[in-house]
Amino acid sequence: MGINIHIVNAIEFYEATHTQDFLDNIDENIYIVREMFDVSTIQSIRLQCMNTARETEPSWHPCLDNCPDYHRIHHNYPDAYVKSIQHAHYFHPWNTNLKIFDTFLPIFELKVRLCGYETAEVFLSNIPSSGPICRVLVHQYPSGGGGQQEHIDPVSPFAQIQTIIQASEPGKDFGSGGLYVNHSKIGKIYLDSLTQVGDLIVLSPGVKHGVAPIDIEKSLNWNEPTGRWIVMPIIIDSDEPHVVKNKPIGV
Numbered sequence: 001m002g003i004n005i006h007i008v009n010a011i012e013f014y015e016a017t018h019t020q021d022f023l024d025n026i027d028e029n030i031y032i033v034r035e036m037f038d039v040s041t042i043q044s045i046r047l048q049c050m051n052t053a054r055e056t057e058p059s060w061h062p063c064l065d066n067c068p069d070y071h072r073i074h075h076n077y078p079d080a081y082v083k084s085i086q087h088a089h090y091f092h093p094w095n096t097n098l099k100i101f102d103t104f105l106p107i108f109e110l111k112v113r114l115c116g117y118e119t120a121e122v123f124l125s126n127i128p129s130s131g132p133i134c135r136v137l138v139h140q141y142p143s144g145g146g147g148q149q150e151h152i153d154p155v156s157p158f159a160q161i162q163t164i165i166q167a168s169e170p171g172k173d174f175g176s177g178g179l180y181v182n183h184s185k186i187g188k189i190y191l192d193s194l195t196q197v198g199d200l201i202v203l204s205p206g207v208k209h210g211v212a213p214i215d216i217e218k219s220l221n222w223n224e225p226t227g228r229w230i231v232m233p234i235i236i237d238s239d240e241p242h243v244v245k246n247k248p249i250g251v
Contacts, residue, residue, distance in 0.1 A: 002183060003189055004029045032200070037198040058072050060072050063128050069090060085220070104165075111233075111235055132237055132238070135235075142227040146214040162204065162209075164231075166200075174227050177211065180209060183208075
């Protein structure tokens, strides 16, 4: 048995998520949802991140109450759960960025519906001390070797699908490398070339996947706006001491 790639529109995708076997067979299926988000909206978020990177210093903050939004450079940090070369931006709903969370509300609503909740409000209103929280990640894998170690993500009651929004134009922003899944029988399947800005990629978090080095022949420059950009709306455990944390695992 291999991997089935379904290129669909938003209506077709939502119809598929209401079928009995959607989650039962998510390990064997990948969905690319065309034009899920407006191109100008995604470009605006990307520009916001670039401006923040120019105006503020990189930092890191544990996911505790009052955690600020921040950006961080990962360069194969030795203690990382999964090694990567990326510039990551972190957004939280308790800060002044409700427009971003309104934009991706359909993704949060889908995730919670699949785990039996009626609304995402319970997660959107949580703070780290009260339970799992919503977060929006923006990753830039820069040209010159940006990428991410092959890994599996945690599967939890509120994270049964992985949702990745394409925020780059493959072939223009970057030429080689990118997202792949590694199937035990057929090997690596590269996905970015099948996507456009604003498309949504949906796959099982429990399948092996990674980001092959981006434009490895170029020089790494953290100030360049090119490379592979993605947006990920996620629901995660906080870093509160009492929380049993589900973390990705490098393979």
